[in-house]
Amino acid sequence: MMHHLPILQVIVPLLAAPLIALLRGREIAWLATFIVTGVTFVISLLLYYQVSESGARLVYDLGGWAAPLGIVYVIDAASALVLPIVTGIGFVVTLAARHLVTAEIDQRDHALFFTAWLLTIAGMLGQVTTGDAFNIFVFLEISSLSAYALVAMGAGRDRRALPAAFNYLILGTVGATFYVIGLGLLYMLTGTLNLDDLAVRLADIEQTRAAYMAMAFIALGLFLKMALFPLHFWLVPAYSFAPSAVAALMAATATKVSVYVLVRLMFGVFGIGFVGISEGLGTVLLTLGIIGAFVGTLAAIIETDLKKLFAQSSIAQLGYMAIGIGIMTPAGLAAAFIHLFNHALMKGALFLAIGVIGAQTGRATMRTIEGAGRQIPMTMTAILFGGLALIGVPLTAGFISKLYLIRALLESDFWVLAGLTFVSSALALAYVWKIVEAAWLKPRPEGAPDLYETPMMWLPAWLLVIATIGFGIFASPLINGAVQAAAVFFGGQS
Amino acid sequence: MQDDPVIRVIAKVLIPTMMLFALYVQFHGDYGPGGGFQAGVIFAAAFILNATVFGLNRGRHVWPARLNLLGVALGVLIFGGTGVATMVLGENFLSYNALSDDPIAGQHLGILLVEFGVGLTVAAVMVALFFAFAGRVSHVRLLNKTRAHEKTLAEKAKGAAND
Amino acid sequence: MTSLLAQWNYFLVIILMMLGFYAVIARGNMVKKMIGLNIFQTSVFMLYISMGKVSNGTAPILTGDSSTVYSNPLPHVLILTAIVVGVATTAVGYALIIRIQESFNTIEDDEIIELMDDDEAASEGRAS
Amino acid sequence: MLHSETLIYALLGLPLVASLGVLLLRKWPNLRDGQAVLIGLLTAACAIEFFARGADGTSLTLLAMTPSLSISFTPEPLGLLFALVAGCLWPLATVYTISYLRGVHEDNQTRFMFFYAIAIHAAMAIALSGNLLTLFVFYEILTFSTYPLVTHKGTEDARQAGRVYLGILVASSVVFLLFGIIGVWVIAGTLDFTAGGILAGKIDPIYVPFLLGLFAFGIGKAALMPLHRWLPAAMVAPTPVSALLHAVAVVKAGVFTVLKVAIYIFGLDFLTSTGASEWLIIVASFSILAASIVALRKTNLKARLAYSTVSQLGYIVLGAALASPLAASGAALHIATHAAGKITLFFCAGAIYVAHHLSDIKDMDGLGRRMPITYGAFALAALSIIGVPPLGGAWSKFMLMGGALDGQHMLVLVVLMVSSLLNLVYLGEIVLRGFFAPAKAGSVADGGYAEAPWACVVPLCITALISILLFFSVDFFILSFTG
Amino acid sequence: MGFIIDATLIAFLALIAISALRRKRLFGMVMLSGAFSLVAATLFLVLDAVDVAFTEAAVGAGISTVLALATLSLVPAEEKPHSIAIVPAFLALTTGLLLSIAVSDLPEFGAADAPIHNHVAPEFIIGSEEKIGVPNVVTSVLASYRGYDTLGETVVVFTAAIAVLLIIGGWTRRETETAESTEDDHAG
Known part of the structure; x- marks a missing residue:
């Protein structure tokens, strides 16, 4: 059974989805989803354990056809690190979905909703586990299509979810098509689709213009998918009008998986030796990353809707990941992985906590949370801790991210960039403070509806908050994992 | 359209033919062009034709909603189930060789099964999509008609009150 | 020039691709965007199928004759998948368009943006 | 015989116990406050014992995030001195507060x-911190725990002041200090406070002034101009807050950090040899003089004292910037002498307010004759701050001057002298008015003997006496930072 | 020979695409888009991709058109006039330019010695006969070698159904309520 874990990781949620579609009761649909996400979480932990224990990469030949003939699943230190994020967040958010979905989604839609929910998760897992470039596209579409529908479900409360979902669909499809174009060029040059085989055969052929363009198109497509500035404009409406549970799931995982796929293709296939990677992509990522960091942070500061605020902040945080990748050193990539991991935890916690408010008031804005600190202390404290982690206060995971990112920058002599990165991340203080001020320092306005919370409502957010603090205090395992993950792309191949 | 006898007769002939053709495409995919996907689309086309000619309600009667969702899910499950079966038989996911002692026979059986899964899903999905869209259309039309009717009624009532 | 001629098929496909891509990203009617998307994707399919072609080859259905040259089957398989993915996207896109028409009573990009801004103003007005 | 480790736990834990006790006993005010005083005395005893015993290299690690990042506590002489100051003044301040x-x-x-005790806990942790990260964490905790104290009155004014307070302190620390800490970590690979510094030889001297700047301006609590605005703003708080926190715990935590960074991170020799701190000498000198001049113009007693504090903190930063062992020792001593003096001044200001609800100097003509004990203590403390023997402040100022001579900084000598003169004017005015100006007819000052309640008066007498004591027993408090 | 047929077909496609995109009436646009798919299917047939041609005809000209027509019956019949948008036009041209650069570097069209015809693909053709025993290589690759992709594809179709059911709710489930509530909104 252990030998089948890589495929089970994906097909458990994938095949559970049609079964859940057939369920009728809403309670049972949730329960089944919850159990399935729990199982996938356990599988990912087992995989992580297996990989980190043996240090080897697990290869699973699908259909019994070895690469490059068939499609293979590959679990190495990098994918083993990303899988638990996706499944862990999926598990916790599903726990929260019980009350969030009940509050926001028509109950007759629950079975279908959770089907799409599992499909999104399965699609993301498929992208992470696969070792085949075209298979990435297929699973990308599984996760995207279901995500469009999930975002559109926000229309029950705000009709703007529909155009948001439509634009998301258009840009997502354009991104995927760019990816397919780039992949086509790559395929034409090498005759293979297997990632490892691609890397080997690309190293053999000279660095042609076609290869650069293949890289450019793949990178562009994935920039769109990961919402890198300036291709981020779909993200804010999509996250802010989506139902709270969906926003939490997507904000914490969707863009991260695209970041991972970008790393996997750029470093794993083209490799650091490829001129277009080290000189072209690196500069682009650093530039766009730092601009995105400032643009996102400043936009978040003036935003009054909490979902939009944290969606803007996601743009900034993605900027930091882009910077980490753009440094083009093992340390930089490790920093990007650390931040990818930590940001998933923080944003998951934040969106879940906002969801508690949103489920009661429709929207969580600066006005609706005025004086909320006394009425829903646990929820607001979760937001506070999430915010502190975003700023990068020591003893939260955000600090570790920041520390390693700045270190990677300084080690590569990017002094100015390190300063700018630092300042932009410190600016997060401004929007976190705005929330603190509204929630604790202002009285509850006259006539504002009373907010309430139950342990079931704040527990999921707190699980992630505890994880954020836990990884901020006991950071060594995460750092080691990220360093090993980065080593996959620098030591292992070429 | 539903009242045109010519169309009705043509449809009565055409629909079974299409279904037969779909089956041919489904099972002849090994030797010539075609396979589950194309067969599923053709099969669905037959149903769609049936529904357009004989009306949505009758179409729904032939292929009820519940069955539709079942078909959609079942196709995926057959495909995935084939993979799970090969796993249970000790091989990797989707290694059809495990399905029979003879690898070639195993491959044949496997391909047959998964193509059937694909066909079933595609046919059911296409029908579902059609009913979803067409259902929406007829519903919205109906709704508009009722609204217009209510409006005229209201105006009449208003007129009467004014008198 | 020789290389240009040798790749004529690709260049023609690229022109189609540009047409479709423009229709997708230019602001306008949503149905038109979907059709643009369709053209964009179909031209990418052509790119793939073009690369699978072998001169004097035949369709990859085995004839039993060992001297037959077959075109590459793999791009065909990939594109079969891609077509299906494309139609799936199209269906979801049209479904969204129908709902947008019902909610906003228009499917023109710029009008919807205005209406969305109005919504924003209204919700803020309500909040304060 | 107590282990040093036990003492660390005691110093960190007792204030926490006190804060818990406050919460648990909130229904019984007398018990609540009584236990706080008792625990305060116990803390003071521990601090004295620990200081007397001296550091023995014991280190205590609470959490290890990575091998080079941890929350750990390593007492050393400077930290023990700060712990002693904070620990001894806490029980006195508590009595006074009640x-x-x-x-x-x-x-x-x-x-x-509750927050008062938490703030002391944070100050103790800062004092004993074994590395920059620990220091930073508790530095922030100190900021946040004192915020409710600053805004205690809950008025719009208080909240506005709180915003300035938190804004400057948190922003400067998160933007500059944290960056400096990460920079040090990247360069040196460690954050542990080590005798002789950890940066020497690891960083290009060109970058040193820049890095030092990150610390000098990142440590907003040191109130170096232009980051001093929070300190006068925080004076809206009740006087005990100003007394303990803005004369002892908070501001001293700031200058303590500056000193600690200069001595144990950069290393005094390294700073002198690179000349990286020259600019800081100028900034600190400016801060000293400018704040004194502003103090002259303030007629609100607490505001004047606040600017006096800003000016005096400049002395300590100056001591760190001079980077000579003598100046650093003088700066360390100044932490103690100024604390004793300034807390007395604030206690007096509070006593005047409690007894007569006066806060403006102009209304205090002749008040000294009604409150002779308070004014006597005030005079003593003022003299200590000015630097007149036989009071503690004389020594620290004297040593700073010696340090300036060491480094041939003649201008600094002039600055110190001028500043002393200014001190004399703005503090002397209060004393002179109190004792010798005729009381305005009909004002509160016109009347018989009227001191504040004994619980206010006793602590301020003790602290005034401590100022004298410091002069005679200064040997115990001079730390040596050679090497 | 091949040149002429292909070039004519693609030129024809370009013509259809342009006239489809210039059309104001959406109905014509959809119909031309269907025609586009049919011609594309012919092109695929010429390029030896029989399965793809079959599918493109069924999907592009069939399903897509039916869905588009259903949509059209609910939306305004005409598009609002738009002037040429500069930025998108620039982006599209840049993309085309970049691709042209890439393509000029690629192996010649139809060249039998291109890498893609000599790596992996021959093994499919041999394996299809020896290991799978299915003459249609596309089927054997689709269902066996890359069967997992096909599972993914099936799931995509399934996802689309779920998505559409979620978005437009399948049958007339709850529209009446929604309609009534929106009417209430208008009234109130």
């Missing part, structure tokens, strides 16, 4: 006492 709060009938006394 009497003050009850005297002016403040609300939310439990909340006040």
Whole structure:
């Protein structure tokens, strides 16, 4: 059974989805989803354990056809690190979905909703586990299509979810098509689709213009998918009008998986030796990353809707990941992985906590949370801790991210960039403070509806908050994992 | 359209033919062009034709909603189930060789099964999509008609009150 | 020039691709965007199928004759998948368009943006 | 015989116990406050014992995030001195606080006492911190725990002041200090405070002034101009807060950090040899003089004292910037002498407020004759701050001057002298007016003997006496930072 | 020979695409888009991709058109006039330019010695006969070698159904309520 874990990781949620579609009761649909996400979480932990224990990469030949003939699943230190994020967040958010979905989604839609929910998760897992470039596209579409529908479900409360979902669909499809174009060029040059085989055969052929363009198109497509500035404009409406549970799931995982796929293709296939990677992509990522960091942070500061605020902040945080990748050193990539991991935890916690408010008031804005600190202390404290982690206060995971990112920058002599990165991340203080001020320092306005919370409502957010603090205090395992993950792309191949 | 006898007769002939053709495409995919996907689309086309000619309600009667969702899910499950079966038989996911002692026979059986899964899903999905869209259309039309009717009624009532 | 001629098929496909891509990203009617998307994707399919072609080859259905040259089957398989993915996207896109028409009573990009801004103003007005 | 480790736990833990006790006993104010005083005395005893015993290299690691990042505590002489100052003044301040709060009938006394104890806990942790990360964490905790104290009155004014307070302190620390810490970590690979510094030889001297700047301006609590605005703003707080926190715990935590960074991170030799701190000498000198001049113009007693504090903190930063062992010792000593003096001054200001509800100097003509004990203590403390023997302040100022001579900084000598003169003017004015100016007819100052309640007066007498004591027993408090 | 047929077909496609995109009436646009798919299917047939041609005809000209027509019956019949948008036009041209650069570097069209015809693909053709025993290589690759992709594809179709059911709710489930509530909104 252990030998089948890589495929089970994906097909458990994938095949559970049609079964859940057939369920009728809403309670049972949730329960089944919850159990399935729990199982996938356990599988990912087992995989992580297996990989980190043996240090080897697990290869699973699908259909019994070895690469490059068939499609293979590959679990190495990098994918083993990303899988638990996706499944862990999926598990916790599903726990929260019980009350969030009940509050926001028509109950007759629950079975279908959770089907799409599992499909999104399965699609993301498929992208992470696969070792085949075209298979990435297929699973990308599984996760995207279901995500469009999930975002559109926000229309029950705000009709703007529909155009948001439509634009998301258009840009997502354009991104995927760019990816397919780039992949086509790559395929034409090498005759293979297997990632490892691609890397080997690309190293053999000279660095042609076609290869650069293949890289450019793949990178562009994935920039769109990961919402890198300036291709981020779909993200804010999509996250802010989506139902709270969906926003939490997507904000914490969707863009991260695209970041991972970008790393996997750029470093794993083209490799650091490829001129277009080290000189072209690196500069682009650093530039766009730092601009995105400032643009996102400043936009978040003036935003009054909490979902939009944290969606803007996601743009900034993605900027930091882009910077980490753009440094083009093992340390930089490790920093990007650390931040990818930590940001998933923080944003998951934040969106879940906002969801508690949103489920009661429709929207969580600066006005609706005025004086909320006394009425829903646990929820607001979760937001506070999430915010502190975003700023990068020591003893939260955000600090570790920041520390390693700045270190990677300084080690590569990017002094100015390190300063700018630092300042932009410190600016997060401004929007976190705005929330603190509204929630604790202002009285509850006259006539504002009373907010309430139950342990079931704040527990999921707190699980992630505890994880954020836990990884901020006991950071060594995460750092080691990220360093090993980065080593996959620098030591292992070429 | 539903009242045109010519169309009705043509449809009565055409629909079974299409279904037969779909089956041919489904099972002849090994030797010539075609396979589950194309067969599923053709099969669905037959149903769609049936529904357009004989009306949505009758179409729904032939292929009820519940069955539709079942078909959609079942196709995926057959495909995935084939993979799970090969796993249970000790091989990797989707290694059809495990399905029979003879690898070639195993491959044949496997391909047959998964193509059937694909066909079933595609046919059911296409029908579902059609009913979803067409259902929406007829519903919205109906709704508009009722609204217009209510409006005229209201105006009449208003007129009467004014008198 | 020789290389240009040798790749004529690709260049023609690229022109189609540009047409479709423009229709997708230019602001306008949503149905038109979907059709643009369709053209964009179909031209990418052509790119793939073009690369699978072998001169004097035949369709990859085995004839039993060992001297037959077959075109590459793999791009065909990939594109079969891609077509299906494309139609799936199209269906979801049209479904969204129908709902947008019902909610906003228009499917023109710029009008919807205005209406969305109005919504924003209204919700803020309500909040304060 | 107590282990050093036990003492670390005691110093860190006792204030926490006190804060918990405050919460648990909130229904019984007398018990609540009584236990706080008792625990305060116990803490003071531990601090004295620990200081007397000296550091023995014991280190205590609470959490290890990575091998090079941890929350750990390593007492060393400078830290023990700060712990001693904070620990000894805490029980006195608590007694005074209780009497003050009850005297002016403040609300939310439990909340006040709770955060008061938490702030002391943070100050102790800063004092004993074994590395920059630990220091930073508790530095922030100190900021946040004192915020409710600053805004205690809950008025719009208080909240506005709180915003300035938190804004400057948190922003400067998160933007500059944290960056400096990460920079040090990247360069040196460690954050541990090490005798002789950890940066020498690891960083290009060109970058040193820049890095030092990150610390000098990142440590907003040191109130170096232009980051001093929070300190006068925080004076809206009740006087015990100003007394303990803005004369002892908070501001001293700031200058303590500056000193600690200069001595144990950069290393005094390294700073002198690179000349990286020259610019800081100028900034600190400017801060000293400018703040003194502003103090002259303030007629609100607490505001004047606040600017006096800004000016005096400049002395300590100056001592760090001079980077000579003598100056550093003088700066360390100044932490103690200034604390004793300034807390007395604030206690007096509070006593005047409790007794007569006066806060403006112009209304205090002749008040000294009604409150001779308070004014006597005030005079002693003022003389100590000015630097007149036989009071503690004389020594620290004297050593700073010696340090300036060492480094041939003649201008600094002039600055110190001028500043002393200014001190004399703005502090002397209060004393002279109190004792010798004729009381305005009909004002509160016109009347018989009227001191504040004994619980206010006793602590301020003790602290004034401590100032004298410091002069005679200064040997115990001079630390040596050679090497 | 091949040149002429292909070039004519693609030129024809370009013509259809342009006239489809210039059309104001959406109905014509959809119909031309269907025609586009049919011609594309022919092109695929010429390029030896029989399965793809079959599918493109069924999907592009069939399903897509039916869905588009259903949509059209609910939306305004005409598009609002738009002037040429500069930025998108620039982006599209840049993309085309970049691709042209890439393509000029690629192996010649139809060249039998291109890498893609000599790596992996021959093994499919041999394996299809020896290991799978299915003459249609596309089927054997689709269902066996890359069967997992096909599972993914099936799931995509399934996802689309779920998505559409979620978005437009399948049958007339709850529209009446929604309609009534929106009417209430208008009234109130």
